[in-house]
Amino acid sequence: MDRTMRVGAYGILSDDAGRILMRRATEATGSPDSWWLPGGRVKHAEDPADTVARTLSVQTGLDVEITALRTVTSAVVPMTDQWREHHTLIVYDLKTAGGELAPERENARNLWVDPTELAGQPMSQITSTMLGLSETGLPPGHGRAPEPPPGKLLEQRVGAYAWLTDPAGRVLLTMIPEGYWAAGKWHLPGGGVDFGEQPEAGLLREIHEETSQRAVLTGLRRVVSRHDPDSITPDGRPSDFHGINLIWDGVVPNPSQLTIVDVGGSTSEVRWFEPADIPGLPKTVAVEAGLDP
Known part of the structure; x- marks a missing residue:
């Protein structure tokens, strides 16, 4: 299939x-x-x-x-x-x-x-x-075939991320480890949306995997995109990467001890920050976008 x-x-x-x-x-x-x-x-x-x-x-x-x-x-x-x-x-x-x-x-x-x-x-x-209407349906398909992959991977990836705050107003950020596109930069919790997954469901899953926190999403904040034509995938392949970041607002109403559940993945550290400290951090475009309400 x-x-x-x-x-x-x-x-x-x-x-x-x-x-x-x-x-x-x-x-x-x-x-x-x-x-x-x-x-x-x-x-x-x-x-x-x-x-x-x-x-x-x-x-x-x-x-x-x-x-x-x-x-x-x-x-x-x-x-x-x-x-x-x-x-x-x-x-x-x-x-x-x-x-x-x-x-x-x-x-x-x-x-x-x-x-x-x-x-x-x-x-x-x-x-x-x-x-917002009930589904009426159309015949499946549009008659086109899947395009074969090019020699250089053309990767368009949708990711769902959250600007998460706690009751004290702190913001939760994650660190990207070595071997990934923005190693050493702070990022918003979240990640790629899996096949068949609604973005909100994927985001809540990723938040728990990266931080162990249970979050509540409160609304869409921004959509931003990033193009890196000379990217390298974690397994070493050359990639023309286009990332589309869907950013939600959210809260962690009952913060618990921060723990990376998905050890060995795309998160090496997770930490709460005061908002005033974030502009001076090394950070991704998603965090930059989060700073702009």
Whole structure:
């Protein structure tokens, strides 16, 4: 069974009447009359926010600005009998910044729709989840085959991380050990999202493995990305690495003794810090992003 990962970024754009902009597939597609949010796949080394601006311009003719990060969700999609793909979808709220809406582009019609009218309409599991509607379903797959790996590993990895505080206001950070991309730097607790795993569930798992703490997530904070075209994997392979970091706010309501449960993994030390001490630390882009509320 082939298993692949895909990251997409999508936008919710509303008009003054409360309608949202949707795309309805034409007969030229494999799923005519199905409904989709505008947006698309995050290209290698592309920030998800840039993906939304690029795809909205191509698909709708509109220039947009992001007003908020709305949600992140994941689902495993059956592409063929022998292929499953894990989709991670990042959804932003948008506003129009220019351009003119095209009636039809990229094999879909662009329509303003009252969300309540979409109940029961054909759409993918992911689209219905993003809109908060009950799943209506589409036939599996999109007819494309998994791409063979290149000579140099093109690695696009989704990680879930948390800016965790305790009742005293301290922040929990982890140290990256030798052999990893940011050895010697302090990082946010968290890690890669496994195949078939929701980001929040993966984050809570990673927090416990790295720190032994039981955390409560309180909301999405930021999405940031990092591109390292000359990275080396822990097993020594050259990698063109694109990391997409989903950052949540969270609390540890009842701190316990800090212990690394997953000994020998990507964490060598874990420690509570006063917020004022963090700017002077050697730190990753995820911690930098966490400093910016």
